[in-house]
Amino acid sequence: MDEVVISGLTKNFGDLVAVDHMELNIPGGTIFGLLGPNGAGKSTTTRLLSTLLRPTDGTAVVCEFDIIEDPVRVREITGVLPEEGNHTVYPSLTAYENLVYFGKLYSVPEEELPERIEELLTFMGLWDRKDDKAGELSTGNRQRLALCRAMLHRPRVLLLDEPTSALDPIAAKRVRDLILNLSRQYGQTFFINSHNLPEVQRVCNRIAIIDEGKILLEGNTQELREKLLAKxxxxxxxxxxxxxxxxxxxxxxxxxxxxxxxxxxxxxxxxxxxxxxxxxxxxxxxxxxxxxxxxxxxxxxxxxxxxxxxxxx
Ligand SMILES: Nc1ncnc2c1ncn2[C@@H]1O[C@H](COP(=O)(O)OP(=O)(O)O)[C@@H](O)[C@H]1O
Ligand SMILES: [Mg+2]
CATH class of the missing domain: 3.30.70.100 (Alpha-Beta Plaits)
Incomplete structure (x- = not known):
């Protein structure tokens, strides 16, 4: 079943068309990569899907909830790592305290919270950093903490905006490995923005290329490769x-x-x-x-x- 269905999705900023009649269907469990140069409209798409922005036209349905009609349900079912995601945790709180804070914000049942936090921090390789202040973590570790935050309420769909762009190659690889492990372990749907082609090629099993708000090409990674082999x-x-x-x-x-x-x-x-x-x-x-x-x-x-x-x- 398709977990993200985007139909005619359009966002204008004045005269600028940032997202232009986008059509996309993403089956559940896919690691989808939205690939395109700076300014192509990737972050705007993520903001629309995460209901931070309202479309000018068209809509999208995430796990059967419409982003315009059911924004609250959409927010419950999605986990978001926005652009500059590592700034979405509080630097003066420890890693653990951050997750307690966000767990309460997301209404994670209180009795389940300690177990979930431990599971996530362990999974992300951050358990031994749980008492470090987020502001004192490396950028890579802070990004992983931000991923924990996005995962805390067990969303079915994760919207990750340039999850590795601020990271050095080693930290970037760890985050990519985590995404693959998460997908294997929990089977969520990932919607990942990136301007980094090799990265998308390594992680994603389905790719769309976007420029000037338009999808230029879409397919599973294998299909796209075959297209190329004909060359x-x-x-x-x-x-x-x-x-x-x-x-x-x-x-x-x-x-x-x-x-x-x-x-x-x-x-x-x-x-x-x-x-x-x-x-x-x-x-x-x-x-x-x-x-x-x-x-x-x-x-x-x-x-x-x-x-x-x-x-x-
Ligand atoms: N809030 C905004 N107001 C005006 N223009 C915006 C706004 N957000 C994005 N844009 C413009 O929309 C286009 C797409 O931006 P964005 O979605 O951030 O691209 P990407 O994430 O692919 O780099 C760019 O031209 C950008 O300048
Ligand atoms: Mg962007």
Whole structure:
């Protein structure tokens, strides 16, 4: 069943259309990634879904509750980590005290609260930090505490806005691992905003690319990869003159595109079974030493760069 159903969702700020007639269905248990450059409309979408903003037009239904008609129920069923999420805990309270405070705010039954707090802090690897003031935690730990806060009332849907953007690579990886573990353990639906493609690729099983408030592309990660595999890209790693190799490749009529990297050219080749060897011969003939000639692994980066206008990113 779809746990998030977005229909015609639109938000204008004056003349600016931040979210433009968005249509999206997200099945329960999905780790969904909304990927797009800065200013694309990701945070506005999250604010709409978490009922902090009211749409100009259209609506969304979260676990059968309409964001316009049932905002209170929507808030009960969603956990939110807003942009700059690590500022959503009180720095002068300890990690534990923060969760007691928010547990009461979310009406978590008082007798269940200590057990839930211990479970969450342990799960997030923060139990031994429970008596540290939130303000004295590292940014990564504070972000994990903010995730605990968002999870405290056991929401079915978690809305996470750039959950790792303020974190160093190690802290970011820990948060990603936690998201995967949480999903395995509790099976909630995640709606994650990110401008970081590799991150989305690692964590999400369904992705939409958004720019200027519009969804440009949507699908499960596997489908998107398959779309890319049709592209027939090959990486030719060489020792020698990249520019020379590149201009040779460009001069061949079956080569559709050439990109240059520090030690490689990436070529898109028509009918590679017949043409790869011709290209290889021309390069060798020109004295270029080929270290590797391999099918390029499908990444979502090209797709992303294809659909998001250059200069936006
Ligand atoms: N409260 C607001 N008032 C006016 N413009 C806003 C407001 N919030 C967001 N915007 C504009 O809406 C667009 C989308 O912003 P946002 O949703 O924050 O993008 P993202 O999270 O993808 O970076 C941007 O052009 C931003 O400047
Ligand atoms: Mg944002």
């Amino acid at each position: 027939q890209e090959f990486r030719i790693r060489i020792v020698g003159d990249i520019e020379k190799a590149s201009s040779i490749a460009k001069s061949m009529d079956f080569v559709q595109e050439v990109k240059e990297e520090v030690d490689s050219i990436i070529v898109t080749i028509e009918d590679p079974t017949t043409n790869n060897s011709a290209l290889m011969q021309s390069l060798l003939f020109a004295g270029i030493k080929i270290v590797e000639f391999a099918e390029e692994e499908a990444t979502l980066e090209d797709l992303y760069l294809d659909v998001v206008k250059e200069g936006d990113v």
